[in-house]
Amino acid sequence: MKNSARDLLSAYVDSLYPIIYINHFDFKVIDEIITDITDNRKIVEYNNGLGIVDFKAKSTMKECDLYNFLNLVKDDGYEHDMFIVLKDVHSQLDKPEIVSLLKYIAERNLYNENYNASVFIISSKLCIPDELEDLITVFDMPLPSVSEIKNIMVNFTKDLEIDVADDVLSEIALSFKGLNEFQVKQILNLAYQDGGYLDFDDKRLILSQKEQLIKKAGLLEMIPVNESIEDIGGLENLKEWLYKKERVFNQLDKAIKFGVDIPKGIMIVGMPGCGKSLAAKATAKLFEIPLVRLDVGRLLGKYIGESEENMRKALKLSEAISPCVLWIDEIEKAFSGVGSSGGASDVTTRLFGQFLTWMQEKENTVFIVATANDISKIPAEFLRKGRFDELFYVDFPNDEERRKIIEIHLKKRHKWNKDLDIISLVKLTSGYNGADLEAIVKDAIESCFIEGREQLTTEDLKSAQKNIKSISSTLEKRIKEIKEAVKDMDLKPATQSEMTFEQGEKPVKTIRDRFEESRKKHEESRKKHEESRWPWTVILKE
Template sequence: MPNYLETTEIITRYLKARVPLIVVKSTEPVRVFSILRTISTNIPSLPFFYYSAADGLRELASNQLVLEDQSLAAALDQAKTMFKARRNVNFIFTEIDHLDSDTPTARHFCQMVRIAEEYQGAIILLADKPVWSGLARLGMSVTLDLPTTEEIFELVSGMMKGHSTAIPVEWAESDMRAAAEILTGITEAEVVNVLATMLVKGAIRAEDLAELSRFKDSIFGELTGIERIRLDDNYHVGGLDNLNAWLKKRKALMKTDLSGTRLHPPKGILLCGVPGCGKSLSAKNIAVQWELPLYRLDMGAILGMYVGESEQNLREALETAERMAPCVLWIDEIEKGLATGSGDSSVTKRLIGQFLFWLQESQAKVFIVATANDVSTLPPELLRKGRFDEIFFVDLPTETERTDIIDLCFWKYTNHAIPSHLVAELAEVSEGFAGSDIDAVVHDIGSEMLFNNTTELPPSDYIRSQFRNVVPFSQTNPEELAAIRDWGRHRAVPAGRTIADSPDNNSVFAGRTIVL
């Protein structure tokens, strides 16, 4: 969609060509009127009048009231009279209801457009929703896009510089550009409101950038299928060396202004592997490390019961994610919404096609972190190179890493370290445990201490028994585990160290997850 300058040029050309009907689609009437006032100043030979239910019929340049009667019928009658009395008159109509279908109001405007065409006049309709095709086809349409990042930067820098003499403003140009990028996706009026709210605090600090995402999030509110995940700093994922190194390089692309380059931001990753080994936790950790908001796309909530509802829900969710950019979009268990099989429905196929098209074409800084336990059910076209930037496999932790996990979990839940010989014993006993299994066992031990109102660790025999009582996924579902590992061995990049790098290669991929 065209930006402010492009829209100004397009409307100017339509007016000079004397197109009888110009439909300007936008949710920002103030910006549209700014464009029209600029055009009226640049082309003084064309008189402009505008009508709204609140203001009645007025002359655009002087804002002088033309009629005492503020009804739409009176304004249309006046327009008809003026079209016949002089040529090249332009009438702007806004806040007009019932133009989205074949209604008497829409047909009345059709008649007015034909009169305007006969006398070289023009009707300009400002609309925030589609106009009936029978009316729209009598002229030309243009859609004013939301402010670009560069336009918002000019607005941000103008407001900051304008107040810098009255209050301390610590933002450098790079901070203002970062602010503009965060605020991209909302209207100009909303940008002004957010910045004004921050300015009244009496100072603009460097750390205030983080507050912009919260303001932006409050503007959008809740949308079916997408939710904001509240984050804290207590996310630690260890062992995923390859994944962490890969993410470190991509962070620069997400945080840098790419407008002057041909580079595009990273699209995202697919994390597959054994359940309970930190795939979902990684999504939270990425958002924390990159200092970006995290949104969760619930594929189950996307699916609707009516024809076309699921596709509409997915489209709205993805459009909202684009407007919330830069952000991390977490799609947990993506196979639940896009799985394929013998019973594929047309809805599933359309959802897959819609998601793939968005994944391919979107240039927004929306970093996808999709997780999957059963990758075999995902469509092959989703796994093709170029869809996601990379596919990583997360396996069970090795004995060395289980030692680290046990140490960390005991500190987290009991505020105690345990003897090294007991840690080594527990690491051996926990062969086949996922990080979440160890976390749950130690949490139970910490809970038992709380129930007994003691800060002392339970006896070693009790701790051993708690670990031995766990039956992990690797034992309850060995065939499924083998299938998951077989898929990951041939089709994904190990998220941690390779076997050759690992001192303990008792699993297909070593160097896995530490959960805190």
């Protein structure tokens, strides 16, 4: 990581890039890289709040403000080849006098053969004044690759003289992907202090630390997940597809080595209230990875370029916490106005382009789940082959699916009993979505409670149904428009063909059986690994 950063930074300096903005928090790491590429240049450092600082000793030499410092060193580039290192000065880059001096130094570095002074601005906050935009190059410190992370872990285990199996190192290294070296070492120390060893269970610790990154940034929302794939009534094709991807995510390192492509994500389009959001949550639960929601509205800023910078940070953050599910709910609203001109539409169009480019080029384990009601409002570029692994269409639940949905909600509230005639209710609820059916169950249970009865009856459910209109009747025109929009599109149905009540159980049982089988194999793999550990490590664990 440091070698690649050093080579790239050295290339920028040799190519006369006048101002290099290093967006990073760890000054010690940056100082080491700058030292490596100094090549006998003079280095002068200014630290906001401290003044002029000795670059090597880090002692304060003289207290002064940034203007006086720049004024003092601006012509030193004629006498020495030099680096001007400015730390945490982002809050002063909006001052005209500071901009003028930086521009003075940059232009001489570019156009005067007798002048050589490169400026490094180092700060964890990116703030680029419009006047200097063409003169500043933003340098992102490359994050360590999986192999580099594995080397960090190997050195860590050697220093502490602990033995860790190679497959454990590979799997945990993959979980660390997206974190910088400082963060990796911190979590390794925490894991070691917690148990005195490293194993598969430390993936949970890594996840909890990644959650902290989300909370501090405030650009993404961590969604708690309690819903499982078994909470979805129907959508058998979608569930079967997710089950296959789960096998990949639970053995990512092995899958990648085998040559399997990392799953990109899915788009789920269709009727409102039919389980699209539930599917996003169940996906994260099934894959055993965190669910984060991207709200594009949260990224919009009031300053020029702020929205784009927020999008860049949000996507970078999602990579840092990967593997994860990145959920974009009602994506047609998130990117509404794309292609229009003027004001907010221009910003949205730029954000959309930025997101598309990231989707196309990403090689990380961020699994995207995009949900949408109205596909006609989604730009065509978004639906192009290769953006998503699959596009699913969710229609209103058929008879068998409605029966399952009703039973799921009854059992979740402990009100299922064998005397209930669910089929008779199913026949009354054609055109109802999952949310409508849940409302019927909730209303019936509430009435039962108010009347002081212990057992729910079929009549309670039918009475509740009479008071709740289906979405297909209340939004009839809107539903027709949605169906018309998807009619000619190549979308895979999330539901299997219409099933009779007698046929209904088989697909669900098959998926459940496979799901449990996968879980058992995963647990067996963990147990075998534990048995193969060095005896003293097992004793230490106990």
